[in-house]
Amino acid sequence: MRLVGGEGITYLDHAGSALFPESLLKAFTDDLRNNVYGNPHSQNISSKLTYDTIEHVRYRILQHFHTTAEDYTIIFTSGCTAALKLIAESFPWIPEGTKQPSSRFCYLTDSHTSVVGIRGITASMNVLSVPIKPKEILLAKSRLPTEEQNCTTPHLFSYPAQSNFSGTKYPLSWIQDIKSGKLCPIKIPGKWFVLLDAASYVSSSPLDLGVHQADFIPISFYKIFGFPTGLGALLVNNRIAPLLRKTYFGGGTAAAYLAGEDFYFPRRSIAERFEDGTVSFLDIIALKHGFDVLEKLTGGMEQIKQHTFALAHYTYTVLSNLKYANGAPVVRIYSDTDFSNPDVQGPIINFNVLDENGEVIGFSQYSKLLIVWRYNLPPLIFTCQMHLNISNEDIQRNLQAGHVCGDNIDLVDGRPTGSVRISFGYMSSFEDAQTFLNFIIATRLSKSDAEIPFQSATKLTAESVPDDHLSFNKADKLSPALQISDRELRNIPSEAETTGSWQPLEPEAESIRAAVSETAVPTCRKGGKPITVAKIYLYPIKSCSAFEVTEWPVGNQGLLYDRNWMVVNQNGVCMTQKQEPRLCLVNPSIDLKQKIMVIQAEGMDPISVPLEDNTRKEAVICDSKVCSHRVKTYDCGERIADWLSTFLGRPCRLIRQSSDVKSRPHQKNTKGLSSATNISLSLVNEAQYLLINVASILQLKEHISARLKEPLETEELIRRFRANIVISAPESFEEEEWAEISIGALQFQVVGPCSRCQIICIDQQSGERNKEILQSLSAARGRKTNFGIYLMNQPLLSSFSDVLSVGSQVLPVLKENTEIQPPTSSEEKRSG
Numbered sequence: 001m002r003l004v005g006g007e008g009i010t011y012l013d014h015a016g017s018a019l020f021p022e023s024l025l026k027a028f029t030d031d032l033r034n035n036v037y038g039n040p041h042s043q044n045i046s047s048k049l050t051y052d053t054i055e056h057v058r059y060r061i062l063q064h065f066h067t068t069a070e071d072y073t074i075i076f077t078s079g080c081t082a083a084l085k086l087i088a089e090s091f092p093w094i095p096e097g098t099k100q101p102s103s104r105f106c107y108l109t110d111s112h113t114s115v116v117g118i119r120g121i122t123a124s125m126n127v128l129s130v131p132i133k134p135k136e137i138l139l140a141k142s143r144l145p146t147e148e149q150n151c152t153t154p155h156l157f158s159y160p161a162q163s164n165f166s167g168t169k170y171p172l173s174w175i176q177d178i179k180s181g182k183l184c185p186i187k188i189p190g191k192w193f194v195l196l197d198a199a200s201y202v203s204s205s206p207l208d209l210g211v212h213q214a215d216f217i218p219i220s221f222y223k224i225f226g227f228p229t230g231l232g233a234l235l236v237n238n239r240i241a242p243l244l245r246k247t248y249f250g251g252g253t254a255a256a257y258l259a260g261e262d263f264y265f266p267r268r269s270i271a272e273r274f275e276d277g278t279v280s281f282l283d284i285i286a287l288k289h290g291f292d293v294l295e296k297l298t299g300g301m302e303q304i305k306q307h308t309f310a311l312a313h314y315t316y317t318v319l320s321n322l323k324y325a326n327g328a329p330v331v332r333i334y335s336d337t338d339f340s341n342p343d344v345q346g347p348i349i350n351f352n353v354l355d356e357n358g359e360v361i362g363f364s365q366y367s368k369l370l371i372v373w374r375y376n377l378p379p380l381i382f383t384c385q386m387h388l389n390i391s392n393e394d395i396q397r398n399l400q401a402g403h404v405c406g407d408n409i410d411l412v413d414g415r416p417t418g419s420v421r422i423s424f425g426y427m428s429s430f431e432d433a434q435t436f437l438n439f440i441i442a443t444r445l446s447k448s449d450a451e452i453p454f455q456s457a458t459k460l461t462a463e464s465v466p467d468d469h470l471s472f473n474k475a476d477k478l479s480p481a482l483q484i485s486d487r488e489l490r491n492i493p494s495e496a497e498t499t500g501s502w503q504p505l506e507p508e509a510e511s512i513r514a515a516v517s518e519t520a521v522p523t524c525r526k527g528g529k530p531i532t533v534a535k536i537y538l539y540p541i542k543s544c545s546a547f548e549v550t551e552w553p554v555g556n557q558g559l560l561y562d563r564n565w566m567v568v569n570q571n572g573v574c575m576t577q578k579q580e581p582r583l584c585l586v587n588p589s590i591d592l593k594q595k596i597m598v599i600q601a602e603g604m605d606p607i608s609v610p611l612e613d614n615t616r617k618e619a620v621i622c623d624s625k626v627c628s629h630r631v632k633t634y635d636c637g638e639r640i641a642d643w644l645s646t647f648l649g650r651p652c653r654l655i656r657q658s659s660d661v662k663s664r665p666h667q668k669n670t671k672g673l674s675s676a677t678n679i680s681l682s683l684v685n686e687a688q689y690l691l692i693n694v695a696s697i698l699q700l701k702e703h704i705s706a707r708l709k710e711p712l713e714t715e716e717l718i719r720r721f722r723a724n725i726v727i728s729a730p731e732s733f734e735e736e737e738w739a740e741i742s743i744g745a746l747q748f749q750v751v752g753p754c755s756r757c758q759i760i761c762i763d764q765q766s767g768e769r770n771k772e773i774l775q776s777l778s779a780a781r782g783r784k785t786n787f788g789i790y791l792m793n794q795p796l797l798s799s800f801s802d803v804l805s806v807g808s809q810v811l812p813v814l815k816e817n818t819e820i821q822p823p824t825s826s827e828e829k830r831s832g
Contacts, residue, residue: 010435014308014425015164015200015348020226021297021427027289028227032282040281041252050281057287058271061233064291064301065202065217067209073241073270075234076279080199081114083218083234086274087195088121090244092154095126101153105129106185108137108159108170115158115197132157132185134336137174151189154243158194161201165421167312167348168336169201172212179215193240199223199232204308204347204425206301215240225290228283234274241270250276297426304426308347311424313339315433316349322440324356330444332360334419347424353444360415361783443775531810533743534694535718535726540597541654542566542683543576544586545764546719551805554746554793557680558688559724559804561590561597561611565636566683567644570651574683577759581767582648599640607643609636613659631683632658657683687751687790691735692723696787699732703780707772719764720773721756723788727810735789740813743804748793753786760787 011019038046040054058074065072077083093103105122107115109131119129137159157178162169175194177183185192196214198207203223217235221228236244249257249264253273257264266273298304316339322330332352337345353361422436537546538559543566553560567575567583577583587600596608635641636654644652681688697717704712718726725743729735741748761773777785 010432012422012424012428012432012436014203014428015167015223015421015423017222017229018203018224018226018425019427021293023297024225024227024286024289024293027293028286031285031289037282037285039278041278050285053288054279054281054284057284060288060291061235065207065209065235066211067235071213071238072209073236073238075236075271075274076284077218077232077234078230078280079232080197080218080220080223081232083216083232084114084118084195084197085121086234087156087216087218088118090246090274091156091193092243092245093122093125093127094153096128097126101151101189103127103153103190104155104186104188106132106155106157109133110163110165110168110170111158111160112164112197112199115160115195118158130186134170137183137185151191153190155185155188155190155192156195157185157192158197160197161207162198162205162346163348164200165348166335166350167346167423169205169344169346172196172207175212175214200348201346202301204301205305205342209235213237221287221290225287225294227290228280228286231280231283231287236270238270244270244274246273248276252277294426305342307426308424308428309339309342309345311428311430311433312345312347312349314430315422315424315437318437319349319351319440322445324445326356328356328358329354330440347428348421349423350419350421352419353440529730531727531729531812533725533804533806533808533810534728536804536806537722537724537726538562538590539722539724540565540588540590541583541586541599542574543583543759544588545584546722547587547589551803554802554804557682558684558793562724563683565597565609565654565656566633567648567652568655570653572653572655575652577762578757580648580650581762581769584762584764584767586644586647599643601647604643604647607640609640609654613656634658686754687792689725689748689791689793690721690723690754690788691725691727691741691791692718692721692788693732693735694718694726694728695730695732696735697721700777700780700787704773704776707776708770716763716765720760720762721788722759722764725791725804729810735812736786737814738789738812739815741791742811742813744808746793746802746804748791751790751792754788754790756785756787 035049036046037050037053038044040047040051059069061074062068062072075083075086077086093105094100096102105118105127107118107129116131122129159170159174161172174183175196178185178192178194181192193215195216195218196212198217199220200223201207202219207217209217215237218232219235220232222231246266249266253267253276255265255267298307316333316335319331320329320333324330330353332354334350334352335345339345355361424432536549536552536559538549538552538561539546540561540563542563555561565588567580567586569575575583585601589598589600590596590611591598592611595611597611598606598608600606633655636656641653644654694714697714701712701714701717704717727735736753738750740750756774756777758769758771758774760777761769761771763770774785777787781787
């Protein structure tokens with residue numbers, strides 16, 4: 001039920017993690033209820049049961065990979081990455097500078113980061129690492145001279161069975177070819193061992209280690225079952241196992257040792273020798289149920305392989321045929337195959353979306369639309385130099401420009417820094433593939449454009465999916481593959497139907513708007529109608545309803561009591577409208593005279609919380625996180641926790657920021673803000689204040705109205721953007737050209753634009769979602785989703801009280817070389 005219904009998620013990140021079926025959890029929890037499992041290192045009945053069960057699971061894993069304990073040993077780890085690190089630390093490397101020829105670590109350039117990271121350990125051991133391109137392996141067929149073939153220096157070659165980036169499957173025949181000397185990664189005397197990174201591959205394909213006997217195979221079980229997480233294994237070929245070296249020894253690994261002398265004798269079993277401390281025994285027991293359920297639901301890995309490839313082949317075929325009216329492709333797919341053979345291509349499609357001119361639309365901006373449409377895809381910040389044609393110098397320049405792996409900088413100088421990946425698993429259905437294609441069509445093509453590729457959609461389905469392929473649905477049953485519906489696809493209005501062509505912002509202008517230059521010489525705005533404060537809002541509880549006021553005191557963190565509280569789930573994680581839209585229906589108000597916050601919601605009796613800080617009383621102080629920053633908070637008690645849990649229908653609590661708070665850095669570039677390093681923030685994401693302009697709202701409303709069936713009220717739109725200060729200025733978006741503003745005795749520094757997320761799609765009066773809002777904003781702003789500006793307060797040492805009032809005049813100071821020219825016609829005004 002997690003993926004169905006009106007608010008269901010289309011999950012297309014199976015390469016990131018599989019989804020666990022409910023039957024797996026039920027079987028596991030039933031097991032725990034019916035048995036007592038103790039520490040396997042202890043000597044009692046429950047411990048013996050645990051030990052025996054773990055050994056049974058080891059055999060079950062070996063059986064799954066078509067091998068036996070005679071050939072392989074299972075070493076449990078915390079995941080694939082930990083298994084790779086274990087290999088790097090224990091492989092019998094021979095360093096440079098010895099009498100023997102030194103070892104080499106070679107890896108395919110299409111390897112996962114965790115594989116490439118092995119070179120950090122080899123470098124510390126004075127062992128050279130050599131990256132190998134896929135094409136170079138195919139050319140490395142010449143054998144070494146006979147006299148050099150007898151050298152025993154150990155070398156390690158690593159490659160992925162399936163590319164995490166593109167889904168390309170590299171030949172498993174390489175294993176034997178390299179070990180036999182038929183293929184030679186680099187010409188150097190010695191004996192080659194093979195590390196097969198199978199984490200991605202085994203999630204959707206069978207691996208027969210009886211045939212393809214790699215020396216090391218690291219895996220992560222959540223990629224196969226979805227549960228448990230934090231558990232992996234290293235399958236070690238028993239021929240290499242005795243050569244592995246180990247320095248550290250933890251609990252359970254020693255047959256005998258002395259604390260007072262340097263004496264240690266390891267356990268005989270390779271697994272026990274390398275499994276430091278107590279293994280995650282309950283998670284290991286869950287694997288048994290994982291294999292049982294997987295076999296029951298699917299019939300085995302070969303069935304999963306055929307099913308997932310059918311979905312990928314179908315999606316690839318349709319996606320690659322999508323064209324704009326001018327014939328330009330809608331997407332650029334990064335692949336080394338034509339998706340015609342499941343033996344060479346896995347169920348992964350990696351791509352970037354293009355505009356009509358063939359320019360890449362950044363994955364960061366597009367990922368926001370994915371979230372609104374309820375997709376679980378990684379907006380993959382998945383950089384692959386080979387496919388994206390990024391040079392070493394480009395990556396270094398991108399780093400200097402501020403781009404790091406995992407951030408939202410998707411384009412540098414107009415070139416992509418990453419891409420988007422979709423991937424299918426055994427739970428995926430053709431419905432999922434169709435829904436994804438609906439999304440691409442609705443956001444990129446007009447109705448007439450979409451008709452052409454989909455007139456033959458039924459034919460594509462028939463050609464792409466053999467009759468014997470089955471689809472595993474969410475109800476733990478098998479069902480025939482679904483057929484695409486032209487009517488269903490055409491019922492979704494597309495972006496191009498309702499909006500004009502995009503007008504992308506100049507990169508230079510965007511960089512100016514991102515921060516105030518240190519060398520800027522601001523100039524005052526001249527002439528024009530006066531600008532005034534139209535509305536003031538504060539949000540006492542983060543992500544809950546706004547509290548509108550006509551005047552309000554200003555504190556050292558912003559508006560007094562703004563975002564001082566937040567709602568957290570049972571694990572202490574902050575809840576926002578992204579996860580729980582009904583938070584907007586929780587209405588807090590502040591009564592300064594009575595010193596209480598009153599909280600109301602429909603169908604609930606009002607409840608109050610004291611404004612007095614309870615930090616120094618018997619409050620439970622805890623660490624919480626807001627946008628990755630740790631903040632000190634305390635719990636507000638059981639009464640309000642029960643009230644919120646009843647209204648929201650899930651366990652949750654109210655916590656408040658502790659007054660014993662240290663300044664924390666905010667996210668924006670704050671050049672020119674002298675007090676930036678000592679700024680105090682409440683539970684806000686970015687800055688103390690957010691300002692929007694009514695004129696900008698009205699212009700955006702014109703774009704949105706053309707896409708909606710029912711008109712949108714200006715007040716409703718204002719509330720969606722959840723600003724603190726709403727101003728009335730003559731020109732739309734003129735606020736983006738300001739460096740500073742003064743309101744009465746208060747001075748504010750502009751620290752950057754606000755990049756909007758899917759919360760603006762939520763009606764703040766009803767909690768209902770409308771994805772058109774974010775799409776319209778993206779179209780109107782030239783692919784960007786910026787709206788409003790962030791402000792930080794610069795307190796003045798004056799006799800005036802710090803109060804912000806509606807009707808106060810706003811005096812902006814422009815950025816350097818910025819002049820605002822009034823539009824000469826209404827046409828220009830709309831396009832501003």
